[in-house]
Amino acid sequence: MRLEPVADPGLVRLIGLPALALAGMVGVASVLAMLAGANPFAVLGLIVQGAAGSKFAALETLNRATPLIFTGLAVAVAFRAKLWNIGAEAQLYAGALMTVLIGTQLGLPGTLALPLMAGAAILTGGLVLLGPVLLKVRLGVDEVVTTLLFNFIMLLFVSMLLEGPLKDPMGMGWPKSEALPRDARLPRIVDGLRLHWGFGLALISAVLVWVIQVRTTLGYEIRAVGQNPQAARFAGIPVGRVMVKTALLSGGLAAMAGFSEVAGLKGSLTLDLSPGFGYTGIVVAMLALLHPLGVVVSAIFVAGVFVGANSMSRAAEVPTYIADISVATALLFMVLAILLTRFRVVRG
Amino acid sequence: MEIFEILLSASFWAAVLRIASPLILATMGELICERAGVLNLGIEGIMVFGAFAGWMAVYAGLGLWPGVLVAFAAGAMFGLVHATLTVPFGLSQHVVGLGITLLATSSAYYAYRLALPQVTSPPRITPFQPLNIPVLSDIPFLGPALFSQTALTYLAFASVAVVALVLFRTPLGLALRAAGENPSAVEAQGLSVTALRMGAVMVGSGLMAVGGAFLTMSAFDSFFFEMVNGRGWICIALVVFGAWMPGKALLGALLFAAFDALQIRMQQTPMGAHVPYQVFLMVPYVLSILALVLMSRRAEVPAALMVPYNRGER
Numbered sequence: 001m002r003l004e005p006v007a008d009p010g011l012v013r014l015i016g017l018p019a020l021a022l023a024g025m026v027g028v029a030s031v032l033a034m035l036a037g038a039n040p041f042a043v044l045g046l047i048v049q050g051a052a053g054s055k056f057a058a059l060e061t062l063n064r065a066t067p068l069i070f071t072g073l074a075v076a077v078a079f080r081a082k083l084w085n086i087g088a089e090a091q092l093y094a095g096a097l098m099t100v101l102i103g104t105q106l107g108l109p110g111t112l113a114l115p116l117m118a119g120a121a122i123l124t125g126g127l128v129l130l131g132p133v134l135l136k137v138r139l140g141v142d143e144v145v146t147t148l149l150f151n152f153i154m155l156l157f158v159s160m161l162l163e164g165p166l167k168d169p170m171g172m173g174w175p176k177s178e179a180l181p182r183d184a185r186l187p188r189i190v191d192g193l194r195l196h197w198g199f200g201l202a203l204i205s206a207v208l209v210w211v212i213q214v215r216t217t218l219g220y221e222i223r224a225v226g227q228n229p230q231a232a233r234f235a236g237i238p239v240g241r242v243m244v245k246t247a248l249l250s251g252g253l254a255a256m257a258g259f260s261e262v263a264g265l266k267g268s269l270t271l272d273l274s275p276g277f278g279y280t281g282i283v284v285a286m287l288a289l290l291h292p293l294g295v296v297v298s299a300i301f302v303a304g305v306f307v308g309a310n311s312m313s314r315a316a317e318v319p320t321y322i323a324d325i326s327v328a329t330a331l332l333f334m335v336l337a338i339l340l341t342r343f344r345v346v347r348g
Numbered sequence: 349m350e351i352f353e354i355l356l357s358a359s360f361w362a363a364v365l366r367i368a369s370p371l372i373l374a375t376m377g378e379l380i381c382e383r384a385g386v387l388n389l390g391i392e393g394i395m396v397f398g399a400f401a402g403w404m405a406v407y408a409g410l411g412l413w414p415g416v417l418v419a420f421a422a423g424a425m426f427g428l429v430h431a432t433l434t435v436p437f438g439l440s441q442h443v444v445g446l447g448i449t450l451l452a453t454s455s456a457y458y459a460y461r462l463a464l465p466q467v468t469s470p471p472r473i474t475p476f477q478p479l480n481i482p483v484l485s486d487i488p489f490l491g492p493a494l495f496s497q498t499a500l501t502y503l504a505f506a507s508v509a510v511v512a513l514v515l516f517r518t519p520l521g522l523a524l525r526a527a528g529e530n531p532s533a534v535e536a537q538g539l540s541v542t543a544l545r546m547g548a549v550m551v552g553s554g555l556m557a558v559g560g561a562f563l564t565m566s567a568f569d570s571f572f573f574e575m576v577n578g579r580g581w582i583c584i585a586l587v588v589f590g591a592w593m594p595g596k597a598l599l600g601a602l603l604f605a606a607f608d609a610l611q612i613r614m615q616q617t618p619m620g621a622h623v624p625y626q627v628f629l630m631v632p633y634v635l636s637i638l639a640l641v642l643m644s645r646r647a648e649v650p651a652a653l654m655v656p657y658n659r660g661e662r
Contacts, residue, residue, distance in 0.1 A: 001436055003658055036462055084442050139644040142588070144389065144442060146640060148581045149633045156633075160626035282446055319461035324454030331447045332429070335439050 003343040017341050021333035029326045036318040043316055050311025051304035057311070059195045063265060065296075065303035067092070067274065069202035070257035071281025072288065072295040073209050078129075078250040080213070080290055081226045083136075083243060085129055087147030088254035089278025090154035094128045095121035095255025097158060099262045100166065100269040103180040110183030117184070118259050125255020126248035128154070133247035137240045151278065159271055168268070177269040186264035198260030202296070205253060209292040212249075222246055254278065283331045289338065302327055350617045351610075360609055361493035365501055368605035370395070370562040372504040375583040375590070375597050376511045377423075377555030382587055383515060384548035385528035385652040389445025390430050391556050392580030393452030394423050398557025400456035403564035403571045404463060406473045415565060416500070416558055423557025424550040426452050431549035435542050438656030449580070457573060470570040476500055500558075500566045505598075507555065512594040524548055528650035531657040541657045556580070578633065585636035589643050592650060600639065608632050 006013070029047075030040035052058050071088040078085035085091075098120040103113055132146040162175040170178075186197040213219035221242045224232040233239050261273055284302050288294030309323030354360050374395055381388040388394075402419035406412055426448055433444045464471065476498035485495040515521035524544055526534045531541040559579075564571050586604065590597025611628040614620045620628070 003436075003438065032458065086446065135641060135644075139641060141640045141644045145581055145584050145588070146637050149578065149585070149636050152578045152633045153630050156626040156630045160624045163626075164624060279446070279450065282443075283450070286443055317465065319458050321454045321458035321461060325451060325458055328447055328450035328454060332433065332444065332451065335443055335447070336433060336437060339437055339439060 002346050003339075004346045006342055006344050009341050014341050017337040018334060021337035022330065024333040025326050025330040028329045029322060032322050032325060033316075033318055036316075036322075038316045038318050043312060043318055043322075046312035046315055047305070047308035049308070051308030056194070057307065059193060061300060061304045061307045062195055062199055064307050065299040066196075066198045066202050066264070067257035067261050067277045068280055068284050068299035068303055069199075069206060069296055070260065071254050071277050072284030072299050073202075073205055073292055074250045074252075074254035074257075075281045075285035076288065076290040076292060076295055077209060077222070077253065078246060079226075079285060081222045081243065081246040082229070083133065083226075083246050083250065084144045085147055085247070085250050085254075086144055086282065087129060087132065087150045087278070088250075088257075088281045089151040089274060089276065090147070091125035091128050091251045091254035092258040092261075092274050092278050093154050093158050094124045094251075095258030096262045096269050096273055097161070097258070098124045098255070099259045100177045100180070103184040103263070104178045108184075110181070110185075113181075113184040114186070114263065117263060118256065121255040121259040122252035125253075125258070126251040129247040129251030129254075130244065133243055137243050155271070158269070162269065162271060166269070175271060179268040180263060184263065185267060186260065196260070196264035198264035201256065201260060202299075205256065206292045206296050209249075209253070213292060218242070218245060254281070257281075280327065283327050286331055287334055350614070350619070354610060354613045358489050358491075358493040360613065362497070363609040363612075364602060364605045365494065365497055366567060366605075367608050368601045369497075369501040369504040370559040370567070370579060371583055371586060371601040371605065372559070372598060373507055373562060374556040374559030374580060375586045375601055376507050376594060377552040377559065378583050378587050379590070379592060379594060379597055380511060380515075380524070380548050380552035380555070382653055383528045383592060383650055384524045384545045385531065385650060385655065385657070386431065386434055386545055386549050387441045387445065387584075387654050388427075388430060388448075388549060388552060388556075389442060389584070390426055390448030390452060390553065391445075391583060392576060392578070393449030393456075394426050394553050394556045395560030395563075395576045395580045397426060397452040397456045398423050398560030399564045399575060400460055400560075400571050401557065402561030403473060404459070406565065407471060412476055412565060416561055419557045419561035419565075420554040423560075424554040426557075427550040427553025428546070430553065431546040434656070435545045435549070438658060441654050460571060460573075470572060472569040473565070475564075475569045476566040498566045500562050503558075504562070508594050508598045515594065525650075527657075528652050531652055531655075535657075545657075556583075559583075582632060582636045585640050589639040591643065591648060604632065604635060604639075607635055 026044065029044065033040040033043035050057055051061050071092060074088045075085060099117045102117045102120055108116065128150065132143045132150065135141040135146060136143045159175060162177060166177045168176050168178045189195050189197055189200055221237050224237055225239050225242045229239050257277055262269055266273060280302060284295055284299045287298035305326055306323045309320050312318065313320045374391060378388055378391055398419040401422040402415045405415040405418040430444055430448045433439045434441050478496045479499050481495040485491040515525060523534055523539050527541050527544040534541050534544065560576060563575055586597055586600045589600040611631045615625055615628050
């Protein structure tokens with residue numbers, strides 16, 4: 001077989017194929033449900049209901065989508081520049097760590113503490129990614145492996161602090177940080193509704209990233225470097241410096257996920273703060289075709305799958321990992337579908 | 349000095365070989381893929397699935413060797429998915445690889461939960477037992493250190509020899525390496541780059557899965573979540589450290605395992621008691637990054653690594 005470019009892909013191709021990819025994901029989920037001995041229609045219904053069937057469920061989905069928007073944006077920004085940041089998990093924890101450090105150790109009033117927490121988180125997240133990026137730019141060390149390995153190092157570092165200097169003396173022996181004071185937490189968007197301002201910040205960030213990408217020189221340079229670094233260098237774009245700026249932006253966004261989870265939702269830092277939000281961010285970004293506004297939509301979709309599956313598995317005897325498998329297959333189907341909107345398969 | 353006491357004990361060197369075994373198998377798997385031009389980031393998940401599949405097969409009543417075969421076949425299946433997407437379709441090897449890792453990991457966990465819905469402690473199997481090699485295992489010090497390992501450890505070392513032989517001493521190996529260096533030259537010889545690369549990814553993924561299975565069938569006797577714990581990523585670093593040569597990669601794996609075995613033992617010394625255990629656990633990951641930095645200038649990357657090949661296109 002061979003791939004041949006499609007000169008003029010029709011609307012059917014452009015919309016039909018991605019739709020088919022999502023249908024494929026639903027198909028896989030149905031088979032998995034049947035393997036578990038459950039009725040696939042009932043399982044799918046329960047998932048949808050659990051994700052969006054009530055006000056409570058929908059808000060839960062948006063809450064879950066918040067860190068995914070941040071990590072999705074982090075990945076989207078980086079991948080645009082062909083900077084393979086697989087370390088959003090580490091940057092998230094770096095952000096969470098700074099949030100807790102400033103929020104619990106300095107004793108500042110909330111109006112001062114919150115912006116400082118966010119700023120320090122963004123900076124630290126950026127610096128965590130800067131290391132691997134400098135190694136890539138200066139020494140040509142592949143950043144995929146270094147950012148991946150950093151995830152493990154960071155988690156151990158956090159674990160060390162949570163069992164040492166940051167341990168909550170009132171935590172009954174659990175490795176958990178002290179809780180942030182009430183006024184150093186992100187307020188709810190609407191009183192009485194369980195949705196915190198982290199979600200608002202995530203939406204604002206998505207718009208900001210979009211503006212950076214389409215309206216600024218940096219956005220142009222990032223795209224140029226991603227498409228062809230040699231050509232970009234030839235055109236006078238400082239490739240190394242663009243990479244560094246991309247790293248600071250991407251790492252900062254991922255760290256915001258940590259900030260918003262601690263200051264908006266959990267109130268303290270534990271080792272299970274993130275069930276792999278950094279990795280799921282890759283799926284979110286790819287499903288959104290790396291478009292910052294698309295990230296919001298795909299993050300809500302992916303969050304819905306997870307929240308829905310969680311609630312479904314309490315009702316039906318189907319393990320929650322059905323969500324993880326579905327999301328992974330959605331990723332693989334979608335990248336294939338997107339390719340096939342531009343190329344057709346020919347024999348020979 | 350405690351360090352010398354540790355280094356002079358046979359049990360330390362036995363542990364080095366034991367820790368190195370899964371790394372060697374998976375590193376050889378990754379090396380085959382990369383030599384043919386495909387970066388396989390599915391390695392971490394494929395190791396998880398291999399660990400589950402091999403163990404589950406034995407738990408379900410198969411023998412140990414059939415269990416290893418099941419793991420290999422399961423790995424090759426994920427390899428087939430990876431290869432189909434990255435070779436003929438030429439999709440991003442980064443994205444597909446990570447997708448395969450997510451898919452394989454969650455599939456293993458899903459299947460585990462389905463098969464054993466109500467277990468509190470994971471059930472055990474009877475794993476591979478140490479195999480004392482006659483005569484050799486009676487040599488003082490060397491015997492217990494090197495020659496009373498389980499069969500899978502010997503298999504790991506044999507895999508290095510086989511991979512080296514095939515890659516550098518057979519026409520198939522030449523074709524594979526050429527597919528990773530200069531695919532159009534392979535096509536000019538009338539060979540199919542697609543077939544070579546897909547085959548390499550499938551066999552390589554099979555080996556990765558056997559590496560994972562070592563954990564549940566030889567090192568331990570049951571399956572835990574997160575037991576692979578980044579070993580796959582470390583293997584990718586080992587391939588770079590070994591400059592894509594099987595022998596050097598083996599050396600890297602042994603060196604790495606020696607540091608790992610040392611840190612485990614250092615934790616129990618009086619000095620180790622003053623240092624948080626997390627510092628010791630960081631050592632392997634930090635070492636892997638250091639290895640990458642050290643080799644960054646010298647390594648000769650296969651020229652067509654991560655470059656999709658589309659016939660008829662230049």
